[in-house]
Every structure is written in structure tokens, then in C-alpha cells.
Amino acid sequence: MRIAVVGAGALGLYYGAVLQHAGEDVSFLLRRDYDAVMEKGLTVHSIDGDFHLASVRGARRPEEIGPVDLVIVGLKTFANDRFPDLITPLVGKETLVLTLQNGLGNEEALAGLFGPDRILGGVAFLCANRGEPGTVYHLGAGRIELGAFAGASSDRVAAVAESFARGGIDCRVVADLRAARWRKLVWNIPYNGLCALLDQSVDRLQTFPTSRGLVRLIMMEVIAAANAQGLHAPIEEDFAERMLVFTDDMGVYRPSMQIDRMEGRRLELDAIFARPLAAGTSQEVDMPRVDMLHALLAIVDRNATGVDSTAD
Amino acid sequence: MRIAVVGAGALGLYYGAVLQHAGEDVSFLLRRDYDAVMEKGLTVHSIDGDFHLASVRGARRPEEIGPVDLVIVGLKTFANDRFPDLITPLVGKETLVLTLQNGLGNEEALAGLFGPDRILGGVAFLCANRGEPGTVYHLGAGRIELGAFAGASSDRVAAVAESFARGGIDCRVVADLRAARWRKLVWNIPYNGLCALLDQSVDRLQTFPTSRGLVRLIMMEVIAAANAQGLHAPIEEDFAERMLVFTDDMGVYRPSMQIDRMEGRRLELDAIFARPLAAGTSQEVDMPRVDMLHALLAIVDRNATGVDSTAD
Numbered sequence: 001m002r003i004a005v006v007g008a009g010a011l012g013l014y015y016g017a018v019l020q021h022a023g024e025d026v027s028f029l030l031r032r033d034y035d036a037v038m039e040k041g042l043t044v045h046s047i048d049g050d051f052h053l054a055s056v057r058g059a060r061r062p063e064e065i066g067p068v069d070l071v072i073v074g075l076k077t078f079a080n081d082r083f084p085d086l087i088t089p090l091v092g093k094e095t096l097v098l099t100l101q102n103g104l105g106n107e108e109a110l111a112g113l114f115g116p117d118r119i120l121g122g123v124a125f126l127c128a129n130r131g132e133p134g135t136v137y138h139l140g141a142g143r144i145e146l147g148a149f150a151g152a153s154s155d156r157v158a159a160v161a162e163s164f165a166r167g168g169i170d171c172r173v174v175a176d177l178r179a180a181r182w183r184k185l186v187w188n189i190p191y192n193g194l195c196a197l198l199d200q201s202v203d204r205l206q207t208f209p210t211s212r213g214l215v216r217l218i219m220m221e222v223i224a225a226a227n228a229q230g231l232h233a234p235i236e237e238d239f240a241e242r243m244l245v246f247t248d249d250m251g252v253y254r255p256s257m258q259i260d261r262m263e264g265r266r267l268e269l270d271a272i273f274a275r276p277l278a279a280g281t282s283q284e285v286d287m288p289r290v291d292m293l294h295a296l297l298a299i300v301d302r303n304a305t306g307v308d309s310t311a312d
Numbered sequence: 313m314r315i316a317v318v319g320a321g322a323l324g325l326y327y328g329a330v331l332q333h334a335g336e337d338v339s340f341l342l343r344r345d346y347d348a349v350m351e352k353g354l355t356v357h358s359i360d361g362d363f364h365l366a367s368v369r370g371a372r373r374p375e376e377i378g379p380v381d382l383v384i385v386g387l388k389t390f391a392n393d394r395f396p397d398l399i400t401p402l403v404g405k406e407t408l409v410l411t412l413q414n415g416l417g418n419e420e421a422l423a424g425l426f427g428p429d430r431i432l433g434g435v436a437f438l439c440a441n442r443g444e445p446g447t448v449y450h451l452g453a454g455r456i457e458l459g460a461f462a463g464a465s466s467d468r469v470a471a472v473a474e475s476f477a478r479g480g481i482d483c484r485v486v487a488d489l490r491a492a493r494w495r496k497l498v499w500n501i502p503y504n505g506l507c508a509l510l511d512q513s514v515d516r517l518q519t520f521p522t523s524r525g526l527v528r529l530i531m532m533e534v535i536a537a538a539n540a541q542g543l544h545a546p547i548e549e550d551f552a553e554r555m556l557v558f559t560d561d562m563g564v565y566r567p568s569m570q571i572d573r574m575e576g577r578r579l580e581l582d583a584i585f586a587r588p589l590a591a592g593t594s595q596e597v598d599m600p601r602v603d604m605l606h607a608l609l610a611i612v613d614r615n616a617t618g619v620d621s622t623a624d
Contacts, residue, residue: 198611208614210622214607217600288529288600295526296608299510302520310522 001025001163002068004090008033010128011100012074013136015144015169017044020053022167027057027065029086034058036133045131046138048168067092070160073099073110076260077271078309080109087114096156100124100144102188102256103271104181104279107149117151120160122171123180127253140250143170147177175232182226183235185276187243190218192257192272193293197300199261201252206244214289216240221287225280257297267301269294269309313337313475314380316402320345322440323412324386325448327456327481329356332365334479339369339377341398346370348445357443358450360480379404382472385411385422388572389583390621392421399426408468412436412456414500414568415583416493416591419461429463432472434483435492439565452562455482459489487544494538495547497588499555502530504569504584505605509612511573513564518556526601528552533599537592569609579613581606581621 003026005016013033020026021044030037041054059065062085071090075082080101087097091114098120099106107121127140146161148154157173164171174180191202194215198205205211219240227234257267273294280287298310315338317328325345332338333356342349353366371377374397383402387394392413399409403426410432411418419433439452458473460466469485476483486492503514506527510517517523531552539546569579585606592599610622 198608198615200615204615205611208611208620210607210610210614210620214604214611217604289604292526292529292601292604295522296510298522299517299520299526302522303510303512303516308520308522 001070001159003027003070003072003163004062004065004068005029005072005074006062006086006090007073007075007079009074009076010130010136011124011126012072013042013130014044014126014128014138014142015072015074015100015124015164017042017051017053017136018167018169019163020056021051022163024163025057027059027068029062029065030058030060033133034060040134043135044138045135047140048138048142062086062089065090067095069095071095071097073097073101073106075101076265077101077103077106077268078266080106083109083113091118096120096152096160098122098146098160101271102268103185104275105271107177111149116149119149120146120152120157121149121177121181122146123177123184125184129259140253143172145172145174145177145180147174147180149177178229179226179231179233179235182222182229182231182276183239185272186219186222186226186235186239187247188255188272189222189276189290189293190215191247192255193218193297195255196257196261196267197293197296199258201254201258202247202250203252206248212244216244218289218293219243221280221285221290222276225276225283225285225287225290228283228285229279261300261304264304266305266307266309267297269297269301273297274310313382313471315339315382315384316374316377316380317341317384317386318374318398318402319385319387319391319413321386321388322442322448323436323438324384325354325442326356326438326440326450326454327384327386327412327436327476329354329363329365329448330479330481331475332368333363334475336475339371339380341374341377342370342372345445346372352446355447356450357447359452360450360454374398374401377402379407381407383407383409385409385413385418387413388577389413389415389418389580390578392418395421395425403430408432408464408472410434410458410472413583414580415497416587417583419489423461428461431461432458432464432469433461433489433493434458435489435496437496441571452565455484457484457486457489457492459486459492461489490541491538491543491545491547494534494541494543494588495551497584498531498534498538498547498551499559500567500584501534501588501602501605502527503559504567505530505609507567508569508573508579509605509608511570513566513570514559514562515564518560524556528556530601530605531555533592533597533602534588537588537595537597537599537602540595540597541591573612573616576616578617578619578621579609581609581613585609586622
């Protein structure tokens with residue numbers, strides 16, 4: 001399969017490298033890492049075993065790659081306004097577009113540009129950071145829950161899942177992509193939000209009853225909003241407690257939004273906060289804590305970057 | 313009038329100095345500032361005109377002062393467990409005790425120790441900071457709303473108000489001290505809380521619609537809690553908007569809780585957050601944003617000082 005990776009952060013580099021390692025023909029759209037990757041290839045330091053790709057196809061512009069079978073989108077969601085420039089040259093008649101981005105609204109934005117029946121979404125449970133240019137660290141997990149947005153044939157979705165599986169990725173096809181997205185938001189909203197706001201790793205939220213209680217209250221608001229969306233099956237009542245216990249085993253983990261704040265990047269507030277809030281509000285679900293966390297992060301984001309995400 | 317000032321932070325030093333300047337016989341219980349004040353006196357840099365007190369009665373222990381006519385309490389509220397040690401030696405048969413501290417619960421604690429009919433409360437609208445030892449900066453305002461807690465004679469309350477007035481303080485006697493406390497909380501809870509959490513001065517909250525909106529939502533929760541307490545008169549509907557406009561004129565003002573955080577002190581979370589929340593909850597008023605702000609500040613406080621205020 002000819003694959004192009006757009007948005008070569010930790011997630012894009014890792015999954016792209018794994019797919020190439022498994023035999024796929026992968027091209028990477030690169031910016032920061034271009035020179036290093038062209039010169040030295042791509043190195044993956046992984047809990048599943050390190051590997052090095054000596055020869056990597058890199059491009060600075062999507063026109064250098066041209067149409068492919070599968071586009072994998074790993075852009076930060078605040079860069080979604082670049083979809084037309086970055087993805088259009090990669091899309092031919094049969095091309096599938098898979099977004100592995102965080103939060104809500106990404107499949108819809110891609111469907112609006114390229115048509116709904118070629119769009120796939122994947123909810124990635126990956127702990128990875130970029131190192132020096134040309135290097136990515138895979139620190140934990142990696143599972144992908146993959147689904148069609150609307151209309152893509154199940155054979156083609158299964159073929160994509162098999163490619164990931166050949167690379168050793170636990171990639172499951174799910175019937176209800178929206179439910180998978182919302183289930184991940186139950187974790188992402190409290191942990192990304194509070195860790196970024198307070199600049200502390202997840203373990204420090206876990207051990208203090210006040211912060212653990214706040215995480216639980218925020219999770220319950222997200223679950224209420226999710227269950228008002230008409231998912232195939234509602235999220236179970238004990239899901240918040242299970243996510244809390246699951247997180248106890250993560251150790252000193254810094255969610256992506258905390259790292260974005262530490263590194264001076266914009267925060268992914270639209271996809272992870274504004275859109276879930278709008279979805280909840282549209283069903284008259286009251287989400288005061290999620291709303292307040294969003295406001296506090298918008299203040300922090302504006303102070304750091306000068307950009308008012310609420311004006312998007 | 314013989315007056316003792318307990319808790320010689322910016323507020324205690326300023327009001328004590330003003331009362332001595334107006335002719336009262338004031339003693340200060342001092343710790344950090346003792347040596348400087350004994351050697352050089354007390355200097356007030358004030359927007360109303362600077363003055364210097366060359367001779368100041370200072371003491372390191374309340375027993376050196378003994379019983380007085382009026383004790384003024386300016387302690388940080390997290391030190392209220394020191395009331396018995398610090399105040400008992402100052403209290404004789406006719407002594408009044410006036411707390412100018414923030415938040416709820418201070419009059420009740422004093423009444424429990426010294427009897428309700430000698431307790432006065434004052435809601436102070438003062439902008440002052442300490443400088444080097446023996447120096448206090450009066451930056452703005454200074455008004456006091458003074459009231460009996462329960463049973464003190466109106467003549468004696470009026471006499472205390474007159475002492476402040478002779479020092480140039482706008483000191484009004486109010487019939488409903490609880491209402492005055494709650495009205496100040498409408499300002500204190502959002503501005504002290506958000507400025508301390510985000511480490512930014514009030515002006516920066518004012519200009520950004522997202523933070524201004526959050527301040528307003530928090531004010532509305534406090535007003536709802538206040539109006540469920542059976543005050544003599546409810547807080548008016550437009551009070552939040554008036555407080556927002558009032559704050560527009562404050563400029564680059566840092567509330568006391570932000571300064572406490574900057575200087576590594578504990579935050580006054582019990583008096584300003586936990587007690588108003590308990591009062592609201594007891595009347596079944598939902599205060600999710602105040603509750604969340606309290607939790608976030610308790611996390612920040614514990615990270616900085618190691619003390620869990622929620623375990624008090």
C-alpha cells in the first residue's frame with residue numbers, strides 16, 4: 001500500500017515507521033525532521049524493541065509525493081485549516097484518508113473536503129515523544145481503534161487494520177467510531193486538561209483525593225454528554241472508576257497537552273474541549289466543570305501564544 | 313482607647329498605624345517587623361499622604377501587652393488555630409474583639425472562645441502590601457463595613473467606627489454583617505481564586521471575554537449561595553455586573569491570595585472557599601465552578617506548601 005503521513009509529530013513518525021518496517025511504501029511529509037531523516041533515516045526507540053529505517057522517503061511538499069492509497073493524518077488539530085493545502089495533492093480517486101488526531105470534528109472536516117466515504121478515523125492510545133530530529137521514542141501502548149466515518153467499505157477498513165497489525169500494532173476495527181472517540185475523551189478531557197493547567201503529570205493527580213475527585217467529576221460530565229449523543233451502546237456507569245484505576249498504572253506520564261504547553265505550542269482546545277462541549281450543550285447536558293476547564297485553558301493558551309482559541 | 317493589633321501584615325500594620333496617628337493608644341504584636349519597628353518606628357506610604365510613627369509600642373508576646381479595650385485581628389485565616397494563644401491575654405472584662413479577616417467563620421471562631429457579645433466584624437476594602445520591615449504601602453481604598461456579630465451594644469460599635477473615622481478611614485456601621493461578608497465574597501472568590509490559580513493580576517482577567525465570562529459565572533454562583541442564607545436583603549441581580557465594572561478601574565491589582573501564592577504562603581482556602589461552599593451546599597445551592605476553583609487551589613496549595621487544606 002502506498003501511504004503518506006501528514007503531520008510527522010511523535011504519532012505520525014511512530015506509526016509511519018512501523019508501517020514501513022512492516023513492508024508498506026510510506027512517504028513522510030516533513031518539516032523540522034526533513035534534513036535529519038534524509039541524511040540519517042529514522043530511528044524508533046520502542047518498548048517493543050528499537051529499530052532503524054536507513055532509507056526513508058521524505059518530502060517537504062505534498063506535491064512531491066502525489067496521490068497515494070492511504071493518507072494518515074497526525075497533525076495537531078489546531079492546524080486543521082491546512083487540510084486543503086497539505087492533503088489535496090495526496091488524494092486520488094481511490095485514496096482513503098485516516099485521521100489519528102485527538103478529539104471531535106476531524107473526520108467531519110476531512111469529509112467536507114474529500115467526501116465522507118473515503119474517511120476513516122482511528123482512536124490511538126499511544127504514549128510517544130519526539131526526540132532529536134529523526135528520532136522518536138515509543139514509551140507505551142499503541143493500540144488503535146479504527147472505524148469508517150461513513151460509507152467506506154468494510155473490506156478496505158479491514159485492509160488498513162491488517163497493515164497496522166503486520167507492524168505489530170493492536171488495531172481493532174470498531175463499529176461505532178463515535179463511541180470510541182467519546183470513550184477516549186472521558187480520559188483526555190480531565191487528564192490532558194488538568195495536567196496542562198497545573199503543569200503536573202498524571203500520577204500527581206491520582207494520589208491526592210481532591211484532584212482524584214475532580215478528575216472523576218469531570219469524567220462523569222463527559223460520560224453524560226457522550227450518552228446523550230445516541231451512541232450504539234451507552235458508556236457504562238463504572239467506566240470513570242475503571243479509567244481512574246487504569247491511570248494509576250501509568251506512572252509519571254505527561255499527556256500531550258501538558259507537553260504542548262511545556263513546549264510553547266498551542267493547545268488542542270477546539271477538538272478536545274470546544275466540540276465535545278458543543279455536542280453536550282446541543283443535547284442540554286450541563287457540563288460546568290468541563291466548560292470551566294476549557295475557559296481556564298483558553299486563558300493559559302492565550303497568555304502563552306497570543307492566540308484566542310475561543311475566537312476560532 | 314487602648315488597642316492591640318494581632319496579625320501585623322499589611323492590613324494590621326496599616327489600620328493600626330492610622331489609629332495611632334489619630335491619637336489612639338495602639339500596641340502591635342509583631343514577629344517579622346519587631347526589630348525594625350522598635351529601632352526605626354513604622355512608616356506608611358499612602359495614596360492619602362505618607363506618615364511616620366517614630367515611637368511604636370511593639371511586643372513579641374501578647375502577655376507583654378495585657379488586656380486592652382479593643383483587639384483588632386488581622387491574622388491570615390489559616391492561622392486561626394492560634395486565636396487562644398495570641399488573643400486570650402489581651403481580653404479583659406470589657407474588651408471588644410474586631411476581626412478584619414477575609415471570608416466566613418472568623419467571628420464564629422472568636423465568639424466560641426471569648427463569647428459572642430464582644431465580637432465585631434469588619435469587611436475591609438483595602439489594597440495594601442508590606443514593604444521592607446517597618447514599612448507598609450497603602451495602594452488604594454481602605455473602607456471598612458463594621459458590624460456587631462451578636463449582642464455588642466450599638467454605642468460601642470459606633471465608638472470603634474468613630475476611631476477609624478478620626479484616622480480618615482471611611483468606616484460605616486452595617487446592620488447585616490453577614491450580608492457585607494457575602495457581598496465581599498462575590499468579589500473575593502473569583503478574583504482571589506483565579507488570580508492565584510493563573511498567577512495574573514485582575515486587569516488581565518478583565519480584558520479577555522472568556523475570563524471575564526468565567527468571573528461572571530462564578531459571581532452568580534456566590535450570589536445564589538448568598539441569597540439562600542436569609543440575609544436581611546438579597547444581593548441585587550445586577551451586582552455581578554457592577555463588580556465587574558468596578559474592577560475595570562483597579563488596573564494591575566494583585567489580590568492577596570495571588571500575593572500569598574507568589575510569596576510561598578498558604579492560601580486562605582477555608583475562609584474564602586470551603587466555608588462559603590458549605591453554606592451554599594447546606595441550602596442546596598449548586599456551586600460547581602466555585603467547588604472546582606477550590607479544588608484547583610487546594611492542589612496548587614498542597615504542591616507549594618505540602619499542606620492539604622481540605623484535611624483541616
